[in-house]
Amino acid sequence: MDKTVGDVMHRGVTTCPPDALLSDVAHWMHKDDISAIPVTDAEGFLVGIVTRTDLVTLRVHELWREMRAEHAMTRAVVTIPPDQPLYAAIGLMNEHRIHRIVVVEPCPSGHLRPIGVVSQSDIVREMAGEY
Numbered sequence: 001m002d003k004t005v006g007d008v009m010h011r012g013v014t015t016c017p018p019d020a021l022l023s024d025v026a027h028w029m030h031k032d033d034i035s036a037i038p039v040t041d042a043e044g045f046l047v048g049i050v051t052r053t054d055l056v057t058l059r060v061h062e063l064w065r066e067m068r069a070e071h072a073m074t075r076a077v078v079t080i081p082p083d084q085p086l087y088a089a090i091g092l093m094n095e096h097r098i099h100r101i102v103v104v105e106p107c108p109s110g111h112l113r114p115i116g117v118v119s120q121s122d123i124v125r126e127m128a129g130e131y
Contacts, residue, residue, distance in 0.1 A: 006082030048073030
């Protein structure tokens with residue numbers, strides 16, 4: 001039986017608000033050794049994601065220190081619920097050419113609450129029998 005996304009994902013997730021300064025986002029990524037931070041609104045619902053690539057791309061702008069997560073974030077976040085088979089996450093990563101997917105819990109309101117992240121590293125770890 002194939003494992004689910006929930007079996008291999010990193011539980012818990014570092015998030016930031018849309019008005020977080022990019023320097024703070026970079027600090028949190030560095031401190032937690034992560035390559036992306038989901039952006040959530042005041043109620044904890046997913047509104048975007050900022051990746052290391054986004055930060056590096058914006059670093060060339062003289063005003064990057066004044067920029068906020070909302071200026072850097074991708075709004076169309078690829079997501080998956082934890083009960084989906086791992087092969088579904090792999091398919092999404094390949095289709096969208098991304099390295100990680102935000103694992104979400106759908107709420108009755110239709111909004112999505114991030115509960116974890118599944119990355120290519122998690123999948124390789126699972127393949128190596130480390131789970």
